[in-house]
Amino acid sequence: LDKKVRQNNWEEGNFINYKKMSENLNIVRSRLNRPLTYGEKILYSHLDDPEGQDIERGVSYLKLRPDRVACQDATAQMAILQFMSAGLDQVQNPVTVHADHLIAGRDGSEKDLARANEVNKEVYDFLASACAKYNIGFWGPGSGIIHQIILENYAFPGGLLIGTDSHTPNAGGLGMCAIGVGGADAVDLNGWTAPKDIILKLAGILTVKGGTGSIVEYFGPGVDTLSATGMATICNMGAEIGATTSLFPFNDSMYKYLAITKRQEIADFARVYAHGLRADEGAEYDQVIEINLDELEPHINGPFTPDLATPISKFAEAVKANGWPEELKVGLIGSCTNSSYEDMNRGAAIARDALNHGLKAKAIFTVTPGSEQIRATIERDGQLKTFEEFGGIVLANACGPCIGQWDRQDIKKGEVNSIISSYNRNFTGRNDGNPATHAFVASPDIVVAMTVAGKLTFNPLKDKLVGADGKEFMLSPPQGDALPAGSYDPGRDTYQAPPKDRSSVTVQVSPTSDRLQILKPFAPWDGKDAIDCPILIKAQGKTTTDHISMAGPWLKYRGHLDNISNNMLIGAINAANGEANKVKNQLTGAWDAVPAVARDYKAKGIKWVVIGDWNYGEGSSREHAALEPRHLGGLAIITRSFARIHETNLKKQGMLPLTFIDPADYDRIQPDDKVDILCTELAPGKPITMRVKPQNGAPYEIKLAHTFNEGQIEWFKNGSALNTMAKKAQK
Numbered sequence: 001l002d003k004k005v006r007q008n009n010w011e012e013g014n015f016i017n018y019k020k021m022s023e024n025l026n027i028v029r030s031r032l033n034r035p036l037t038y039g040e041k042i043l044y045s046h047l048d049d050p051e052g053q054d055i056e057r058g059v060s061y062l063k064l065r066p067d068r069v070a071c072q073d074a075t076a077q078m079a080i081l082q083f084m085s086a087g088l089d090q091v092q093n094p095v096t097v098h099a100d101h102l103i104a105g106r107d108g109s110e111k112d113l114a115r116a117n118e119v120n121k122e123v124y125d126f127l128a129s130a131c132a133k134y135n136i137g138f139w140g141p142g143s144g145i146i147h148q149i150i151l152e153n154y155a156f157p158g159g160l161l162i163g164t165d166s167h168t169p170n171a172g173g174l175g176m177c178a179i180g181v182g183g184a185d186a187v188d189l190n191g192w193t194a195p196k197d198i199i200l201k202l203a204g205i206l207t208v209k210g211g212t213g214s215i216v217e218y219f220g221p222g223v224d225t226l227s228a229t230g231m232a233t234i235c236n237m238g239a240e241i242g243a244t245t246s247l248f249p250f251n252d253s254m255y256k257y258l259a260i261t262k263r264q265e266i267a268d269f270a271r272v273y274a275h276g277l278r279a280d281e282g283a284e285y286d287q288v289i290e291i292n293l294d295e296l297e298p299h300i301n302g303p304f305t306p307d308l309a310t311p312i313s314k315f316a317e318a319v320k321a322n323g324w325p326e327e328l329k330v331g332l333i334g335s336c337t338n339s340s341y342e343d344m345n346r347g348a349a350i351a352r353d354a355l356n357h358g359l360k361a362k363a364i365f366t367v368t369p370g371s372e373q374i375r376a377t378i379e380r381d382g383q384l385k386t387f388e389e390f391g392g393i394v395l396a397n398a399c400g401p402c403i404g405q406w407d408r409q410d411i412k413k414g415e416v417n418s419i420i421s422s423y424n425r426n427f428t429g430r431n432d433g434n435p436a437t438h439a440f441v442a443s444p445d446i447v448v449a450m451t452v453a454g455k456l457t458f459n460p461l462k463d464k465l466v467g468a469d470g471k472e473f474m475l476s477p478p479q480g481d482a483l484p485a486g487s488y489d490p491g492r493d494t495y496q497a498p499p500k501d502r503s504s505v506t507v508q509v510s511p512t513s514d515r516l517q518i519l520k521p522f523a524p525w526d527g528k529d530a531i532d533c534p535i536l537i538k539a540q541g542k543t544t545t546d547h548i549s550m551a552g553p554w555l556k557y558r559g560h561l562d563n564i565s566n567n568m569l570i571g572a573i574n575a576a577n578g579e580a581n582k583v584k585n586q587l588t589g590a591w592d593a594v595p596a597v598a599r600d601y602k603a604k605g606i607k608w609v610v611i612g613d614w615n616y617g618e619g620s621s622r623e624h625a626a627l628e629p630r631h632l633g634g635l636a637i638i639t640r641s642f643a644r645i646h647e648t649n650l651k652k653q654g655m656l657p658l659t660f661i662d663p664a665d666y667d668r669i670q671p672d673d674k675v676d677i678l679c680t681e682l683a684p685g686k687p688i689t690m691r692v693k694p695q696n697g698a699p700y701e702i703k704l705a706h707t708f709n710e711g712q713i714e715w716f717k718n719g720s721a722l723n724t725m726a727k728k729a730q731k
């Protein structure tokens with residue numbers, strides 16, 4: 001294990017440290033003295049302090065040292081701006097940034113890419129220059145989707161990756177524990193059943209919440225029948241059951257994939273450490289679900305939610321019974337979930353079969369290659385041409401319609417219609433912004449087959465089609481190798497490595513930009529209790545991160561904290577009047593928009609608080625939902641309970657997330673009360689006092705709980721987690 005094996009072919013000084021991982025693991029093993037799951041093994045082998053770390057499942061806050069960080073262009077903007085505000089001269093961990101989320105699909109790759117380069121110029125210029133400045137690898141527009149690039153270039157068995165995107169767990173297909181800031185006796189998958197069907201079925205069993213807080217591990221004889229990219233599909237969609245991440249143990253498919261993607265040395269090294277790259281014999285799990293691959297049918301999930309799973313044999317019936325529009329308008333393949341060579345190969349085989357019978361796609365058909373490497377390889381090997389002959393539009397190597405970057409022309413907004421994709425998410429409006437679109441998800445095989453038929457009730461396992469010659473035929477079950485023969489074609493070079501000398505690089509942000517704004521570090525705590533804070537809003541009922549920081553058109557400003565803060569809490573319902581975005585300015589008595597009132601308090605140097613209900617901050621882990629209240633002068637968010645990730649995000653930005661020890665206190669507080677927060681009492685495990693001062697009536701005290709540990713209290717004191725890091729790094 002002493003060997004020096006590079007993590008990837010792009011970076012010089014970053015090595016895979018199986019030796020250190022194995023040493024850490026031995027320390028933890030001697031402490032726990034029980035068999036470990038694969039997930040536990042990876043996490044514990046990356047502990048910062050394996051001797052001193054508290055290890056109590058579900059309780060301890062682990063301090064981990066990840067091997068890498070990956071960001072997509074939408075989330076990278078604010079991440080880099082925040083990083084810059086810490087004043088460090090380079091990133092402390094290997095990082096890559098991927099320009100994939102901001103490219104809208106419409107006319108096909110070339111034109112769409114040219115348009116994106118124009119529209120997003122300042123964002124791309126900023127990212128490219130900031131990456132060069134801070135020693136970050138930059139994969140430019142057109143290079144492909146983050147998770148595919150990670151799988152092809154950076155993922156390795158046993159590694160720990162943190163990604164700013166919920167489908168980061170895709171890298172579990174190469175046995176990497178990849179976290180987004182999200183025994184069968186069968187032996188094979190046959191015919192029309194694809195790896196995707198395993199996770200579609202599991203989503204039906206576990207629902208969108210069933211994996212919350214868990215690492216999902218796959219094991220058993222079926223595992224070795226899957227390709228690495230097939231396993232990546234399954235791990236990718238673990239995000240749809242709420243899992244923290246998903247993992248497969250290291251096996252031959254991963255070995256082959258590493259080898260063909262020019263990482264033979266890593267593949268060999270992983271074999272040496274193979275015992276560390278799977279669960280221990282006898283490891284115990286909270287729950288074991290058995291799926292018999294021999295009996296597994298293709299599934300179609302949706303509409304509107306990825307956990308409404310229907311096997312294909314029952315799907316036509318379900319379409320009729322539910323009144324889902326039977327005509328299929330569009331079939332879309334690709335996305336980070338399903339854009340591997342195998343997916344394209346099998347899809348093209350079905351398209352070729354149809355073409356051989358004189359048929360083309362009846363529905364509109366789009367293809368999104370996951371990376372430039374996939375695109376170039378399927379161009380070389382002919383699948384791309386087949387798709388085009390079939391009537392397909394090949395979109396840019398990017399997220400495209402998966403993230404709503406789709407300038408859809410075939411229907412009007414509001415028109416009821418059906419589409420089917422090989423993507424992972426199908427929530428209302430996700431793909432085309434049309435709430436009347438019924439979006440279904442399935443394997444690429446099923447998507448292509450249905451596109452041939454042009455209707456959702458078609459079952460390729462039993463239904464016949466009529467060929468151009470008037471004869472009936474059935475589509476043959478798809479076949480296609482998982483990997484190209486020989487090698488991948490790398491295609492165009494779209495990678496920008498950080499230069500050796502970075503001192504002369506300037507980060508490009510125009511001071512007049514409305515999309516990007518350089519951040520200043522938040523001020524440290526003044527060391528005093530906060531007296532007479534107004535309540536900006538007493539939010540009532542559900543307050544999700546979308547209520548706190550709305551998406552849609554606001555996403556344009558995600559690199560400009562001041563501009564995007566104009567959406568702060570505009571969706572939250574004010575308990576005082578039952579309305580959204582209308583609160584009383586306690587200084588002037590006037591009613592105004594929430595951000596406007598917050599800005600007024602801030603301008604006058606007055607700290608404010610928010611009162612919230614149960615599970616405040618649920619929904620996607622949007623960091624802006626924590627940055628905005630901090631930016632506009634908030635001090636504390638006091639609720640009946642928090643969604644865990646949002647609570648942590650607030651702490652990271654130097655805010656105080658506090659909860660009522662007695663939930664009934666929420667009802668006692670009136671929106672026009674003032675409060676004192678005794679910040680000086682903040683200590684781990686101890687409640688903090690809030691003095692409530694009603695407009696009419698005697699002040700009273702209530703106790704608030706919090707979950708700050710020592711380290712997190714430092715975040716509060718220093719103004720943010722980032723300030724704390726910067727302080728440490730400068731020492």
Ligand code: F3S
Pocket residue numbers: 100101145146147165167335336337398399402403424
């Ligand atoms: Fe992109 Fe959709 Fe994946 S947005 S990262 S292709 S889930």
